[in-house]
Amino acid sequence: MNKQSIIIFFLFYYTFMWSQLNPQSKKITEKFFQDSDAIENITPALQKKKGFTNYEELISFLNNLVIKHPEKIKLTYIGETQKGKQIPLVHLTNPNSKSKIRVWIQGGLHGDEPASTEGVLYLLDKLLNDKNYIYLLDSLNLAVVPMANIDGYLEEDRYTANGLDLNRDQTKLMAPESIVLKKAFTSFNPEIGLDFHEYRPYRKDFAQLSSFGITSAFDAMFLYSGNLNVPENLRNLTSNLFVGNAKSQLDKNGLRHHDYITTDKFNGEIHFNQGSNNARSSATNYALNNMVSTLFEIRGVGIGRTSFKRRINTTFLIAVSYLKTAYNNVALVKDEIAKANIFKNDLVVTSSKTIYKDTIKAIDLDTDEMIDLEVTIRDALKSKPKTTRLRPKAYIIDKSEIGIIDKLKILGITIETLNRSKEFKVETYTITEYQRDSEKYEKMNLQTVEAKLSENNILFPEGTFIIWMNQTRANLILEVLEPEAPNSFVSFGVLETEKEKTLPIYRLIN
Numbered sequence: 001m002n003k004q005s006i007i008i009f010f011l012f013y014y015t016f017m018w019s020q021l022n023p024q025s026k027k028i029t030e031k032f033f034q035d036s037d038a039i040e041n042i043t044p045a046l047q048k049k050k051g052f053t054n055y056e057e058l059i060s061f062l063n064n065l066v067i068k069h070p071e072k073i074k075l076t077y078i079g080e081t082q083k084g085k086q087i088p089l090v091h092l093t094n095p096n097s098k099s100k101i102r103v104w105i106q107g108g109l110h111g112d113e114p115a116s117t118e119g120v121l122y123l124l125d126k127l128l129n130d131k132n133y134i135y136l137l138d139s140l141n142l143a144v145v146p147m148a149n150i151d152g153y154l155e156e157d158r159y160t161a162n163g164l165d166l167n168r169d170q171t172k173l174m175a176p177e178s179i180v181l182k183k184a185f186t187s188f189n190p191e192i193g194l195d196f197h198e199y200r201p202y203r204k205d206f207a208q209l210s211s212f213g214i215t216s217a218f219d220a221m222f223l224y225s226g227n228l229n230v231p232e233n234l235r236n237l238t239s240n241l242f243v244g245n246a247k248s249q250l251d252k253n254g255l256r257h258h259d260y261i262t263t264d265k266f267n268g269e270i271h272f273n274q275g276s277n278n279a280r281s282s283a284t285n286y287a288l289n290n291m292v293s294t295l296f297e298i299r300g301v302g303i304g305r306t307s308f309k310r311r312i313n314t315t316f317l318i319a320v321s322y323l324k325t326a327y328n329n330v331a332l333v334k335d336e337i338a339k340a341n342i343f344k345n346d347l348v349v350t351s352s353k354t355i356y357k358d359t360i361k362a363i364d365l366d367t368d369e370m371i372d373l374e375v376t377i378r379d380a381l382k383s384k385p386k387t388t389r390l391r392p393k394a395y396i397i398d399k400s401e402i403g404i405i406d407k408l409k410i411l412g413i414t415i416e417t418l419n420r421s422k423e424f425k426v427e428t429y430t431i432t433e434y435q436r437d438s439e440k441y442e443k444m445n446l447q448t449v450e451a452k453l454s455e456n457n458i459l460f461p462e463g464t465f466i467i468w469m470n471q472t473r474a475n476l477i478l479e480v481l482e483p484e485a486p487n488s489f490v491s492f493g494v495l496e497t498e499k500e501k502t503l504p505i506y507r508l509i510n
Contacts, residue, residue, distance in 0.1 A: 036313040079180030082161035104190035111152025113198035119315025170285040186412030193286035198300030205263040223260035223295040225287040226381040231340035246321040275381035279487040288476040354382035398504035399463040426506040434499040
């Protein structure tokens with residue numbers, strides 16, 4: 001088998017054994033991704049030579065922290081997985097009267113990304129046992145889910161037991177795990193949200209780049225939102241302060257990084273998507289709650305325990321950087337969130353990414369050298385508005401639509417009910433263009449629509465739902481209720497419709 005055939009085989013199958021036996025893969029690891037000697041063997045997976053932390057080890061580890069530090073840590077369970085495993089949630093803080101920032105930290109949302117969970121467990125231990133980090137809890141209140149997708153994790157499978165991707169389920173809320181996680185999230189009402197993942201460094205598309213293929217050069221990639229409904233001041237605070245500080249910390253430790261990029265094909269050509277404006281995943285979904293939000297992708301899927309300590313160290317360094325930045329900027333973060341909460345700009349229903357040529361670092365699989373690869377970037381961090389509308393005073397929803405009302409409540413939206421019949425002058429949506437995908441995506445038939453708005457005086461009966469837009473999560477409301485928005489209840493098929501149909505959702509303007 002020649003070298004090109006070996007590379008293509010490797011890129012297509014991604015197996016653990018192949019990554020261990022392929023001399024080229026080992027050479028790349030030794031040259032570019034040497035393991036870290038800074039990480040101590042204090043978490044379950046690090047105390048054994050094979051495999052990853054199992055459920056019993058996870059619970060034992062957390063209970064031991066509670067026994068040693070009962071004044072600082074509280075362990076609760078937020079619900080069950082589809083296979084009956086209790087999902088642990090850990091609260092950490094130092095009991096004092098200081099003004100604190102609430103930080104949500106999550107790992108293991110995808111079950112085949114083990115260093116995300118292990119890095120979060122390592123962080124928990126250090127925050128409680130290492131004098132270099134204990135002080136951070138003086139001004140921070142943490143809610144931590146170390147292993148969000150337990151069923152998938154135990155099978156080393158990305159998906160839940162019913163085949164759903166929890167990071168494509170943030171608005172439609174089809175998986176039981178999504179529901180309990182979102183309820184815990186909204187109850188905690190965080191001001192900062194961190195979601196740790198790993199990414200696949202050998203992708204099928206990569207085999208077609210350079211002479212004989214490439215692999216990713218980055219230890220970490222940062223996914224934060226370019227969604228134009230996220231207030232600009234929070235987008236700037238996230239990218240300039242939090243992401244900026246974390247990148248500087250990685251630089252100091254010799255770890256390579258980039259804003260998140262992933263490949264897709266457009267007219268047969270491989271392009272790189274950069275950033276996020278998509279509310280179906282956590283980076284943007286969290287940001288639409290008016291908070292600092294970032295999803296982190298560490299180089300790790302499909303390579304087993306290769307560079308495992310390096311991956312854990314990368315996770316740990318990023319987490320500590322964010323916590324230190326929060327600790328040092330409590331007043332600033334709270335002030336910027338307060339400004340975002342009075343954000344009243346017109347809403348952006350659809351947007352487009354900026355497309356341009358750029359170069360990225362990559363490792364060439366022919367030469368085993370770092371190269372500058374010219375690529376086409378489709379940049380969500382430089383989104384431009386396409387369809388805009390005036391921000392309504394409220395949305396009104398027919399009393400029959402209990403299903404979407406239940407989802408809105410899970411998303412943390414405040415909803416009122418008319419206690420008597422009342423007439424409102426509203427805008428109604430009539431579907432003028434309609435397309436329904438025949439193949440299911442995440443168990444749903446997606447709908448693509450265009451809607452015409454018309455003004456009408458309508459007498460709404462007692463029991464009709466009204467959702468006022470003067471609430472913190474207003475920008476998330478419009479993402480799920482504006483029918484053309486790519487992650488709306490209509491787009492996802494949660495609210496089925498058809499051409500010429502009038503939706504049971506109305507916009508109160510006056």
